[in-house]
Amino acid sequence: MPTSTSHAQRVLITGGSHGIGAAIVARCREDGYEPVILDREGDQAIHCDLADPDSTAAALDRAIASGPITRLVNNVGAVFPHSVEDQTLQEFDAAVALNLRSALQCTQALLPGMRNAGFGRIVSMSSRAALGKEHRAAYAATKAGLIGLTRVLALEEGEHGVTANAVGPGPIATDLFRNANPTDSPKTQAIIDTAPVQRMGTPDDVAHAVSYLLDARCGFVTGQTLYVCGGLTAGRADV
Template identity: 40%
Template structure:
């Protein structure tokens, strides 16, 4: 059997790159999407600005024309933070667009191949912030919408051999996280005070949870939100 071809958005760095590396090491073929092409990506890579709907559609058409996609990891994210009263509506729209529209567009492009094969995996990367982290309305609300999509798609596709799940990371050592929470900052101290393990996760740890849901033997898990968050979702 040829290697599983697994499409990963936001694959050039952070969690997406860790997923690609793990999949390649296990014998799958990562197919990466992001704005910037890394020099050493362990599979196929297509540079595209996912905020551009038409460019995304063109790239997806080329990808599925070459060979069907077996699984999708919707990892690309766009974060804008603000408290209610100071949320910029354009940023709210942009955050929903990149986190939700992109996921729908990618899945709909890959879905015919998975349906024809009678097998598929979809994993949406969401966030601990959906449980109510302050200042996160644009980002958390978009990720919460993606969690709703996860449950809906799992129901709709349950008879097809395709599973749909989400992984919700806590604070993770990525460039996006460090832009707003420098090491030793007051913001990071506040975040870690709510994490029982009292540390930031690594991309490899989040990739482990994602790849477990992509596995052949994960076929009886669907519609679930797996929380890889250092215990941050445990009720106080």
């Protein structure tokens, strides 16, 4: 449940206007939090380009102008699907900026308030692709980077009452997944057929996991990656 102090009721969510982010926003409202959304679009968002440090900094200043925010969901991301051979450096840099650098920048902006409150929850959206997936060179590298960042945060911030965890979605039925995995592709069907639960995941499945990690009672879970993947990582996840 949310803590009783008013500033602890707010949760910053990047990329919260569509897909998994929108489901997280809806779940946060159900849980009693006030979502603060950073996104390029959306009627309720503070508009910014999270791939641009200056635009992100200005949005973060607006977000914390009325007080600290002690919960953060680093959700924004893009895929840039290519093999290692075909991945351009421009795409790779874009993936780092959006998927990884923005998470560090948002975390740095909110950490002082979390430390002062003696409480914080940081959840970063990784991916099952962090374990390796063909044609995901930039995406897999940045999502694995989020796991590394999460583990370092857990080590450094635990004494301040701040936990940091990652969520690694598997095949989730979103526009982002469909754009990178066409529904008529045999590889896409093979993913579904391989899942022990024999179905695609939903954004609500991911939002439920995030809700658990944001909870004030979830104070003894930190530095972990929770795969929401229908069992696809069972016996395969080393990180």
